[in-house]
Amino acid sequence: MIVVMETTATQEQIDHMTERVRKLGLKANVIVGTERTVIAAIGEKREDTKDSLASGPGVSSVMPIIAPYKMASREVRPEPTQVQVREFRAGNGICGVMAGPCSVESEEQLMSAARAVKAAGATALRGGAFKPRTSPYSFQGMKEEGLKLLAAAREETGLAVVTEIMSTDDVELVAKYADVLQIGARNMQNYRLLEAVGNVDRAVLLKRGASATMDEFLLAAEYILNEGNENVMLCERGIRTFEDHTRFTLPLASVPYLHRKTHLPVIIDPSHGTGHTYMVPDMAVAAVAAGADGLIIEVHPDPENALSDGYQSLEFNQFQATMDRCRVVAEALGRSMG
Amino acid sequence: MIVVMETTATQEQIDHMTERVRKLGLKANVIVGTERTVIAAIGEKREDTKDSLASGPGVSSVMPIIAPYKMASREVRPEPTQVQVREFRAGNGICGVMAGPCSVESEEQLMSAARAVKAAGATALRGGAFKPRTSPYSFQGMKEEGLKLLAAAREETGLAVVTEIMSTDDVELVAKYADVLQIGARNMQNYRLLEAVGNVDRAVLLKRGASATMDEFLLAAEYILNEGNENVMLCERGIRTFEDHTRFTLPLASVPYLHRKTHLPVIIDPSHGTGHTYMVPDMAVAAVAAGADGLIIEVHPDPENALSDGYQSLEFNQFQATMDRCRVVAEALGRSMG
Amino acid sequence: MIVVMETTATQEQIDHMTERVRKLGLKANVIVGTERTVIAAIGEKREDTKDSLASGPGVSSVMPIIAPYKMASREVRPEPTQVQVREFRAGNGICGVMAGPCSVESEEQLMSAARAVKAAGATALRGGAFKPRTSPYSFQGMKEEGLKLLAAAREETGLAVVTEIMSTDDVELVAKYADVLQIGARNMQNYRLLEAVGNVDRAVLLKRGASATMDEFLLAAEYILNEGNENVMLCERGIRTFEDHTRFTLPLASVPYLHRKTHLPVIIDPSHGTGHTYMVPDMAVAAVAAGADGLIIEVHPDPENALSDGYQSLEFNQFQATMDRCRVVAEALGRSMG
Amino acid sequence: MIVVMETTATQEQIDHMTERVRKLGLKANVIVGTERTVIAAIGEKREDTKDSLASGPGVSSVMPIIAPYKMASREVRPEPTQVQVREFRAGNGICGVMAGPCSVESEEQLMSAARAVKAAGATALRGGAFKPRTSPYSFQGMKEEGLKLLAAAREETGLAVVTEIMSTDDVELVAKYADVLQIGARNMQNYRLLEAVGNVDRAVLLKRGASATMDEFLLAAEYILNEGNENVMLCERGIRTFEDHTRFTLPLASVPYLHRKTHLPVIIDPSHGTGHTYMVPDMAVAAVAAGADGLIIEVHPDPENALSDGYQSLEFNQFQATMDRCRVVAEALGRSMG
Numbered sequence A, B, C, D: 001m002i003v004v005m006e007t008t009a010t011q012e013q014i015d016h017m018t019e020r021v022r023k024l025g026l027k028a029n030v031i032v033g034t035e036r037t038v039i040a041a042i043g044e045k046r047e048d049t050k051d052s053l054a055s056g057p058g059v060s061s062v063m064p065i066i067a068p069y070k071m072a073s074r075e076v077r078p079e080p081t082q083v084q085v086r087e088f089r090a091g092n093g094i095c096g097v098m099a100g101p102c103s104v105e106s107e108e109q110l111m112s113a114a115r116a117v118k119a120a121g122a123t124a125l126r127g128g129a130f131k132p133r134t135s136p137y138s139f140q141g142m143k144e145e146g147l148k149l150l151a152a153a154r155e156e157t158g159l160a161v162v163t164e165i166m167s168t169d170d171v172e173l174v175a176k177y178a179d180v181l182q183i184g185a186r187n188m189q190n191y192r193l194l195e196a197v198g199n200v201d202r203a204v205l206l207k208r209g210a211s212a213t214m215d216e217f218l219l220a221a222e223y224i225l226n227e228g229n230e231n232v233m234l235c236e237r238g239i240r241t242f243e244d245h246t247r248f249t250l251p252l253a254s255v256p257y258l259h260r261k262t263h264l265p266v267i268i269d270p271s272h273g274t275g276h277t278y279m280v281p282d283m284a285v286a287a288v289a290a291g292a293d294g295l296i297i298e299v300h301p302d303p304e305n306a307l308s309d310g311y312q313s314l315e316f317n318q319f320q321a322t323m324d325r326c327r328v329v330a331e332a333l334g335r336s337m338g
Helices: A011-023 A049-054 A107-121 A144-158 A168-177 A191-198 A213-225 A255-262 A269-276 A279-292 A316-332 B011-023 B049-054 B107-120 B144-157 B166-179 B191-198 B214-226 B253-259 B270-272 B278-289 B316-332 C012-021 C047-052 C109-118 C144-157 C168-177 C191-198 C214-225 C254-261 C268-276 C277-290 C316-332 D013-024 D049-054 D107-118 D144-158 D169-178 D191-198 D214-225 D252-259 D270-274 D279-288 D317-333
Strands: A002-005 A027-032 A037-042 A060-063 A083-085 A087-089 A094-101 A124-126 A158-165 A180-183 A203-207 A232-236 A266-268 A295-297 B004-007 B026-031 B035-040 B059-063 B084-085 B089-091 B093-100 B124-126 B160-164 B180-183 B203-207 B232-236 B266-270 B294-298 C002-005 C027-032 C037-043 C059-061 C084-085 C088-090 C093-099 C125-126 C162-164 C180-183 C203-207 C232-236 C266-268 C294-298 D001-005 D027-032 D036-041 D059-063 D083-086 D086-088 D094-100 D124-126 D162-163 D180-183 D203-207 D232-236 D266-268 D294-298
Touching: A002 A011, A011 A027, A011 A037, A011 A049, A011 C059, A027 A124, A027 D036, A037 D027, A037 D036, A049 A060, A094 A107, A094 A158, A094 A316, A107 A124, A107 A144, A107 A316, A124 A144, A124 A295, A144 A158, A158 A168, A168 A180, A168 A191, A168 B166, A168 B278, A180 A191, A191 A203, A191 A213, A203 A213, A203 B124, A213 A232, A232 A255, A255 A266, A255 A279, A255 C277, A266 A279, A269 A279, A269 A295, A279 A295, A279 A316, A279 C254, A316 C316, A316 D180, B011 B026, B011 B049, B026 C027, B026 C037, B035 C027, B035 C037, B049 B059, B084 D191, B093 B160, B093 B316, B093 C254, B107 B124, B107 B144, B107 B316, B124 B144, B144 B160, B144 B166, B160 B166, B166 B180, B180 B191, B191 B203, B191 B214, B203 B214, B214 B232, B214 B253, B232 B253, B232 C266, B253 B266, B253 C191, B253 D279, B266 B278, B270 B278, B270 B294, B278 B294, B278 B316, B278 D252, B278 D279, B294 B316, B316 C002, B316 D317, C012 C027, C012 C037, C012 C047, C047 C059, C093 C109, C093 C162, C093 C316, C109 C125, C109 C144, C109 C316, C125 C144, C125 C294, C144 C162, C144 C168, C168 C180, C168 C191, C168 C254, C168 D169, C180 C191, C191 C203, C191 C214, C203 C214, C214 C232, C214 C254, C232 C254, C232 D270, C254 C266, C254 C277, C266 C277, C268 C294, C277 C294, C277 C316, C294 C316, C316 D180, D001 D013, D001 D252, D013 D027, D013 D036, D013 D049, D049 D059, D094 D107, D094 D162, D094 D317, D107 D124, D107 D144, D107 D317, D124 D144, D144 D162, D144 D169, D169 D180, D169 D191, D180 D191, D191 D203, D191 D214, D203 D214, D214 D232, D214 D252, D232 D252, D252 D266, D252 D279, D266 D279, D270 D279, D270 D294, D279 D294, D279 D317, D294 D317
Parallel strands: A094 A124, A094 A295, A124 A158, A158 A180, A180 A203, A203 A232, A232 A266, A266 A295, B093 B124, B093 B294, B124 B160, B160 B180, B180 B203, B203 B232, B232 B266, B266 B294, C093 C125, C093 C294, C125 C162, C162 C180, C180 C203, C203 C232, C232 C266, C266 C294, D094 D124, D094 D294, D124 D162, D162 D180, D180 D203, D203 D232, D232 D266, D266 D294
Antiparallel strands: A002 A037, A002 A060, A027 A037, A083 A087, A087 A094, B004 B035, B004 B059, B026 B035, B084 B089, B089 B093, C002 C037, C002 C059, C027 C037, C084 C088, C088 C093, D001 D036, D001 D059, D027 D036, D083 D086, D086 D094
């Protein structure tokens, strides 16, 4: 950590801060510059150290040197993690595809979607049974009924089941039916929920919060890893910016960034990441080209009549065509769709 | 709702969408413009209608006309709501002040803070017992021990107690000790938690999510109001933007905006909203001038040794001076500090 | 245009606004809803109409229906424009590549870069002679000397020359040497400069401002088209967001969006769009997969000693490898690199 | 400057970078930490140094310690600068008010506005003669005719005249009529224009670009100061964020921040900063409370019929009432309106 003193800091303040660094168990290296003094604090990472030092007398700012996360870090574990659930695989050259409707609405809707995405090459079925909705007056999901339909679809197709979990109250119930527990963007910093899924024997799909920095995203993953669950996938689903022609702004540079910083697989969600059906195919293919380890795509038999997110869902034939384009790109680049 | 068709939409598509609007129970008014056709859908508000129509054939976009929230709306309840808890009041010309440490750390720390903020004119004591921390390795709060200390401080000073609640699991426990339940920015869309505090006889301080739109913010309040709890205060605590010289960007225009749209009191948090001790006084005074119904300010006996947020906490004398400035401004404008 | 009245608007206000719409030469269609009245204003597009109506009495908001640009619009010209300059082509299935150093620094530097990018498959050479620099103390470019070097490099390699123009004062001079005039992001709304390049017989590469909306971007292009210059290319180079792990956030969804709205070719700049050498190859390939009509990439013989932007420049072998990957992806998708 | 090496950096890379730092004329202080090595580069500020070092082998990042601007810095000039033009004063406890219409539209419009704002206590008259408009089809201003009307209004009222300058071509012309040259947000990084106004004997009102960081803003001021013009005022007029209920997000924390970093006066523009007439008074008063050195406010005799920005303009009586509120707040805080 580098403690940057104000240009006007007194020697007394510099001495005070040097002493404080030492009391935190760190080695203090005082560097007198031409305009100001900085103190390099050397030692093991201390989470609360930065905030503490930043309020000291004569301190201008404190700059951390070391990433605040550990277990998620590539430095700790250089080899990429591949998450495997049934036939679904993500990571280390394999790009796995989760697809299906935003919400589970009926047996017929789900089964037809499951068959269609399986036929097109997806290896996991997505579908919401508990739906976090911005408005209390919107459809809130079929709940356990929906989970049962998902399990039935898995029974028939062999697809792994991915579904969102909204509350610690539901962990046991959802884990009974699902293979992959999805933490939604709005819950990325719901720490109790992160701890709860960290203690279950299920893979986790952690979505990035709409305004989360990468450090916050990786620290959220760290909450899960820290409880002992190593099957964590990171999902970039778009961030909130000033752009209003898309629902969110989808930054594909998250793929190379995360590949450099973490061993965890990186999944891209072009459906939420754009909010428009017509953009989904191009962004799915671009994600594969950028090196994504997986995709999660909304597919619906009849988007116009979907109870949620119809405007960003693909029809079956659109999904099939998208998968075909993804496959040729993956193969051209020496990777494969899983 | 206005359904805007593409310029290339066919008559068949226009007829199809007109029919769909009618099937949703709305009256359809087709307007043929010089370049394109729009369909005005008239009738009661329907939450899921917009999404559904947006995916129709030949549809360019759907523009809602009516605010998606009801109970929070000023149109439904034109008179401002004043929240009153013990001697704390916020709303309708009174600006109430909640102050105290970020985290409850010890009896001595809390008691001295409680006495100091009381002496300076605050009517509520803030203090975190359950702390949501970005890192799993940071101090997570004193939990029930902290709640007991808060209750003891109330006993002595008469200050109302405000503390954060992080999980549905803790509602009963926290409600036992606290007067005001705070929902943190990271939980603004934790809908289960919103419903839970909507069913408790405690006032709620709902913080705006760092990237929440105003509609999302008011819909989160709507979740609480919809369960029957009318004592909701809205807290602007800053949004995430590209600015990096402040921790968040604090948009005080939220005050006039919310005053126009909702009857609920608007509280400003200049501590999180800036992230720098030296900015807090100016922004607190500016908030009062902008018409805020309350302030929540971090105050610590020894910021340099605080376990969290020391860099944005005021010392006692700084808080006293800030309160003095707020008071003269409030009085100059014909309002009063509560 | 839809004029949405307040729920509290009086009949007098509604009549007043209806009359105002008619005075603007538009047909007014008054729609009485269950909660409020809206007035649909029908007729030719009027630029200043929206602002004018928005300040009327009892008006809640005004929603435009029609895109504010005309000549850039796909509705006016459905066929994609292909820009061709010497052997460089962009648009309609061809992805042209402009590459070279950020700044022209010396004959040796530029010549070696020109030869290397040509060998790797680029058809245009980029290089800055007039450099807009954030600080007045930074290197400001070689000016005319640099332009001469660019022309010499074209002479030898046949590459088209792309260079930035910063001021109306320089139009004649730069046009004498360059094939493509680049308008930088900071000048996207320098309207005098847009008009000036609109009157020169040179293609224009218009970069998106770091916080420009798509309407603003297309209106900037409209300024150029409106002067009679049809050879305009739109360049997405990243937007400013809260993300701090990249220099800018590069939204590739701009490609499908712009392809839907305009006939102009869309170029992607993965160098500025990421700000990190290691991200450039993945994002270049992703841009091709997303359907970009061109790429502009910083390439330098010795990035470590570059006078500007070394941290985001590719070395020759990195550029060659990137081009190889772009080519296989373009071909797999039935397009070609130009 | 702190050069942070990768954890995987080799000794050879560390030695290489140490040598590079020395070649730049800086002293290199190598600090070996528990996880990685950092090199503190000590010496005079070098503008291009950071970029250069950032691309070195084994370098993770480079963190600057010193502000990149000099003449604008409070460290160089600790006393606040007060800009005085005729009776207008801004800075050092005086909050000066510039008010008037967005565009000069006619003699009658301008004269009535000039008289009204003078009567209410403004000391400068704003009015646009050259208008930068997003669309080429919008009203572009009365040009020299407008400048003459401004000069005539000054003649009668004694108000200082503030008007925007869009191009280096117009510097001489505008300087002939105006007292204060305004650089608009879209031209904040039009460096040629900054240099041009730096060479004229007129005060400059520099508006912050909608996505400019504070360093970029102060470096833009530095371009002007560096040419010898010391009468520079910084104007915060709102930034572009995800918020869509205001035209821009107005961050009043810019006032304490800039007061800490620079000696230049800070002006707030609540008109553009909100984009809604009804928000302007509250934000004007809040700006005064936050310590602003000046305000610039749009006032129009008939906002509904304004040729531009009517939706954010105040009527005369609204402006008068706003000034009255500003005055009581300024006086309550021991400052005065100029």
